[in-house]
Amino acid sequence: MTAGTLAQGEATGTFYIASSLAAALDALNDYGPEGAAFAGGTWIMRAPIRHQPLKTRHVAIGKIPELTEIRIGTDAIEIGAAVTHAALASALADLPDFAVLTAAAGRSANPAIRSLATIGGNLATSDFSAADCVPALLCLDAQIEVSSRSGRERMSLEAFLTQRSTLAPGRLLTKIVVQRSRHKTAHARLPLRKAGDYPVAIVSLSFDVDTANYVRAARIAIGSVETVARRWDRLEAALLDRPLAPARAADVAAELAGEFVGRESVEVPPWYRVSVLPRLVRRATAAALGA
DSSP: OEEEEEEETTEEEEEEEOSSHHHHHHHHHHHGGGEEEESSOTTGGGTTTTTOOOOSEEEEOTTOGGGSOEEEOSSEEEEETTOBHHHHHHHHTTOGGGHHHHHHHHHSSOHHHHTTOBHHHHHHOTTOTTOSHHHHHHHTTOEEEEEETTEEEEEEHHHHHHHGGGOOTTOEEEEEEEEOOOOEEEEEEEESSTTOSSEEEEEEEEEEEOTTOBEEEEEEEEESSSSSOEEOHHHHHHHTTSBOOHHHHHHHHHHHGGGOOOOOOSSSOHHHHHHTHHHHHHHHHHHHTTO
16 A cells, blocks of 8 residues: 545645555554444544544555445446446446436436535444435445445344444445346435435335226335435335325325424525425326436
8 A cells, every 4th residue: 555644724734645545444443443344435524514533544445456346236236335426427337226326326416416426435424414325325225235344244224224334443434335126116305405415305115006096015215304214114005006106206205294203404594394205205106207
């Protein structure tokens, strides 16, 4: 690996460029709590703005081949953690079964951020509640690979979200695996303003419908409304075994929206995040149906 220094605000820390995944894991393990992986850096570099202390040591992983690959197979796709949002959106653009993830990666933040921000960083940053790719991958039932010097572990994205802030030093999200299907998927977001970077609320969904348009399976995930994105189980259950229609989906969402408690922020009041959910459910359902 190559060593150097990185000045960030008023802090200067050691910055190592790892030439391989093994080297990166070794460095992160050796640095312990003072170390952090550095890929796109779009969240880390703004830590001083959030009045958060920087780690004293960073390990650059953005050039490791294994982490920057996208493998598209007949049964599943594998996405390296250092793949950027722009690269992911481009790679999946012609795959209709991944429309939800293409939209999430291709519309998040702004073009400059999308060219640098990585999918792994989007999932691993526990302090960022407005990540577009988290609900998109939740509705796709994604699996997460976490690596360390002792091996690799596969877990559901739901499980990863509950433990990402407490991962032991030396453990690193390295891959996302998503099974392929013929489900209808879509992603809808309401930005803070017309050209806003961060969404007030996000609805990502995946439907399996039969030839009569009856819902056989549904996965609906909500992001940015609460601190952590999650599945909307009751809405999924209410739509099963019925014809899929945007208006009805929105009506049911309005009846059930009270189970969400909007997060506090300086941008919008908590109630507003919840109030827009039925509209986003309608929009996402219509998009999934091609309407």
